[in-house]
Amino acid sequence: MSSPDVPAQSTLKIYLRLLTYVRPYAGLFLLSILGFLIFASTQPVLAYILKYFVDGLANPEASLFPNNPYLKDLQLLQAVPMMIVIIALWQGVGSYLGNFFLARVSLGLVHDLRVALFNKLLELPNRYFDSHNSGHLISRITFNVTMVTGAATDAIKVVIREGLTVVFLFVSLLWMNWRLTLVMLAILPLIGIMVNSTSKKFRKQSKKIQVAMGDITHVVSETVQGFRVVRSFGGEEYEKNRFERASQSNTAKQLKMTKTGAVYTPMLQLVTYVGMAVVMFLVLFLRGDASAGDLVAYITMAGLLPKPIRQLSEVSSTIQKGVAGAESIFEQLDETPEVDQGTLSLDRVNGRLEVSNLSFKYPGSDKLVLNDISFVVEAGQMVALVGRSGSGKSTLANLVPRFYQHEQGQILLDDVPIQELTLRSLRRQIALVNQQVTLFNDTVANNIAYGDLAGAPLADIQVAAKEAYADEFIVTMPQGYETLVGENGVLLSGGQRQRLAIARALLKDVPILILDEATSALDTESERHIQASLDNAMNNRTTLVIAHRLTTIEKADLILVMDQGKIVERGTHPQLLAMNGFYSRLHARNFKESDDEAGAHTVGIC
CATH class of the missing domain: 3.40.50.300 (P-loop containing nucleotide triphosphate hydrolases)
Known part of the structure; x- marks a missing residue:
């Protein structure tokens, strides 16, 4: 796990690399963008319908399209409710397309990252495992990839959907009254400065959280693997304290990140609403000959802006978490594989x-x-x-x-x-038999016929087991050669595990x-019986x-x-x-x- 103090690559560079994993799903990604485009386009339309509603309060029988000979009989009384229902249906179609197909893309992306990360582990040299503890390696595949999931799902969804919503609303506001809209644009540089400053904090804090989470996984992994030593030497209190310290450290870092977000969001909201207040003042002061419907539509559209802007600002923390997780993942993917x-x-x-x-x-x-x-x-x-x-x-x-x-x-x-x-x-x-035997949570037969030996006939497996003096205890097990041995052979004695390892080597039959x-x-x-076999x-x-x-x-x-x-x-x-x-x-x-x-x-x- 990289240290949080190591100089970071640019967020954009890492995020763009993360998005290269979207290439196999380009078609689905475009469908999701189309869906969010449909969804975002309905926002200003819904607001603009209010113009007809307010104008229709004085004359509900007025025509919606008085200059169109085919639609001049369509009154506001029927048109406004009908338009709202149609827009809602259209918005639902866009929301479905956007959410469903983006979920397909993001889940595929996360799956590909997990597989790439795990496959890379199998290619790395021994020295890599010597210098990285198992807890942090496991945390990368579980916790870090989960953070990337957030950046690849919620973050992309918010950026595309809310970003397009902001664009459509701004375009509509410019079309309705470009002078007033330019006043609102004046606050954007301030918002940009706030987002940039807070994003750096989020990323730094996210990397610290990753390290703390790796520490938690490491403590749990060591305790589970060494539970017999813990119990026999009375290490329960020590392990409790060790885990509590690791968990408390993670909690403190999580809380610090939450505090940053809790301070940042209200400040950004305050800036946005100050801009809104100025616009409303100018609308009332410079209303001119605009109808009440025009003013209500404009204010409604302007009022719709703070929510997507706030969501875009809040997504910064999700993106930075994902980028920090992706950076850690890419560090491992960029490691030099075992030299061959x-x-x-x-x-x-x-x-x-x-x-x-x-x-x-x-x-x-x-x-x-x-x-x-x-x-x-x-x-x-x-x-x-x-x-x-x-x-x-x-x-x-x-x-x-x-x-x-x-x-x-x-x-x-x-x-x-x-x-x-x-x-x-x-x-x-080469066949290698170590003192520390590695068995998998699989059947006895599959543990003997492992890897290149998989698929070996049962008769050959039995011969190897007999030569290793393992057959005598295997046949007494509940399902014989199909009995599960538990994680790392926990259901077997040390001598039984060793005999299975020797049987595996004998089955390999190498020079x-x-x-x-x-x-x-x-x-x-057992040693007496197996010595002749050896x-x-x-x-x-x-x-x-x-x-x-x-x-x-x-x-x-x-x-x-x-x-x-x-x-x-x-x-x-x-x-x-x-x-x-x-x-x-x-x-x-x-x-x-x-x-x-x-x-x-x-x-x-x-």
């Missing part, structure tokens, strides 16, 4: 992985997270990364599928630099497997294992011991123990075989 300069697409690689002189630091940081890393894993071999927290293991694993772009050194897959492969082709070769603490959430019994899964696959359990680490073809971004030791398990160095100390401290009844091997390094 690769041109080579491979169906399936053998899996030879070579890392050469690789160094990496995160964008915006000067600290090297990886420093001159080099190693080779032949196709079908397994390399294990061990080391203390923060040593760079997970970063290295994230560079292989190019979740981040490295600039120093090379990562080669089958002797091809991974930058030369398209992202889709590269990631199609490269990355296991990042993949069995950390498994209980001892051994089978790693057969003929290049496997990168991060701080896995000892039973897997021992079998690695190569163990890389990392510390502060460097490889400090390398070799097989027996070789590293014989060195009696860094790995040996880690093994003694963290890979010690437990003496409990399960006799499980555990690891505490991540």
Whole structure:
């Protein structure tokens, strides 16, 4: 979310860009303008009918068109009520056309913006999500787009309908008495200054409201996702206070904006009515030979002006809210998508992985997270990364599928630099299982057969689930493979979620497997059953294992011991123990075989 202090683009520039999304609906938009044109044209006509009504009070039998031989028998007594009904019907047609078709346009516009914004999220690089909290990202798609809705519906409707009404009334007033009308025009510069000044305030306040709303969404999102931690550590009061502060901040900013509007509207109304008072004085003072009907029609038209002018002035706040929301949306739409300069697409690689002189630091940081890393894993071999927290293991694993772009050194897959492969082709070769499992609020089967795997036969899904030792709990669920797992698998245990993630990786059946603490959430019994499956899964696959359990680490073809971004030791398990160095100390401290009844091997390094 952009800061409210960042220099803003011009309101007109942003609003015009927003209106470019109307292009696909140009025909409907023109129909709505035609409707509002019809509606606005009826305003001065209704006022002008009063001239005939007042003149008809003295002689209701008088002809409406005395000089027309065909209509000279049409008396004011019948014509005035008939004209009012006809005008009302005509106004209704215009109102329907304007409101309905503009609603079609605006809802289509908002839908297109939402889709564009969400699709853009899927294209953005990892670093974007690292630097933007989820609450603000969600707020853009919900709250900010809602503000744009106001600018694209109510605001456009008011601007077109009331703007055309003002134009028609002014033209009619000029036609009836141009001298008096010019007096009214004298107040327009003052109104313009007031609108411009207040619009800047509205926009600045709207951006602050956006940030405050993002904070509210962020607090709610964190609390909902971490409700178990909140409850287990007694964080209820802290979260209540945090949410109350965020909500109070939003309320204060909303109130400030309301105060601005509450002061601005009466001031503008006062200026408008002062102009009206001057005109009425001049009408009475300089009435000349005008009939009573003419004067009533003129005053009525002049009296109709303050309402649309006031509505046009009030719409400024809606437009500025929409512009502030649109500016935030366009900031995200203008973000550079994930870089993909690769041109080579491979169906399936053998899996030879070579890392050469690789160094990496995160964008915006000067600290090297990886420093001159080099190693080779032949196709079908397994390399294990061990080391203390923060040593760079997970970063290295994230560079292989190019979740981040490295600039120093090379990562080669089958002797091809991974930058030369398209992202889709590269990631199609890799199955990743993280410690933090992501599941969707969908069925068990759809969570296993996700993305490119969607549509996989149920038999294949079941085979993958059995190999991951997940079938045994899936078949006991109410609807089996069609059971909903809840948001992020909330209805499952940690071990069950992990087994579904492993089943997903097994179903993908790719040459490269990355296991990042993949069995950390498994209980001892499940781990025993799944270990053989993992051994089978790693057969003929290049496997990168991060701080896995000892039973897997021992079998690695190569163990890389990392510390502060460097490889400090390398070799097989027996070789590293014989060195009696860094790995040996880690093994003694963290890979010690437990003496409990399960006799499980555990690891505490991540």
